[in-house]
Amino acid sequence: MRFFVVRKSFLIVIALCILTGFGGWFIVNKGVIPTIGKPPAEEKQVFNMITSEFKTKLDDGTEIEAYRFDPGTITVPRGKEITLSIFGVNGSEHPYSIEGTDVTGIIKKGEETLIDVQFDKAGVYKLICSTHSSHDGHHSPPMVAYIYVY
Numbered sequence: 001m002r003f004f005v006v007r008k009s010f011l012i013v014i015a016l017c018i019l020t021g022f023g024g025w026f027i028v029n030k031g032v033i034p035t036i037g038k039p040p041a042e043e044k045q046v047f048n049m050i051t052s053e054f055k056t057k058l059d060d061g062t063e064i065e066a067y068r069f070d071p072g073t074i075t076v077p078r079g080k081e082i083t084l085s086i087f088g089v090n091g092s093e094h095p096y097s098i099e100g101t102d103v104t105g106i107i108k109k110g111e112e113t114l115i116d117v118q119f120d121k122a123g124v125y126k127l128i129c130s131t132h133s134s135h136d137g138h139h140s141p142p143m144v145a146y147i148y149v150y
């Protein structure tokens, strides 16, 4: 029979290695530490927006207002079906279209409008409200959101 002579300090080092290794595995696997840079799950991505309004009075008492999509810019991946969820908060109705596509519809106050869309070409697409798209003085800036497809 052969005996190995092992130093106590060596055993302690081995034990620590096993314990910390397992501890690290446990912490990561149980989600104690969130993993960073993990791609989102393969479910369809939803982009939430609202219709909002800014209103103010000029010194002469004239009221000015601007409607907008909020957020005004979103970035979406090319070639993937995504959903735009637009909740109508301000303004009773917003007839919309997405430039360069055949997507049209109406966003109504108090309702969520779901738009399933897929962009196959990279570029900047405008989501435009046709009611609030003019520079007619009353609704000064156009109601537009920019969809960056990369």
Ligand SMILES: [Cu+2]
Binding pocket: 067, 091, 093, 094, 095, 129, 130, 131, 132, 143
């Ligand atoms: Cu509008």
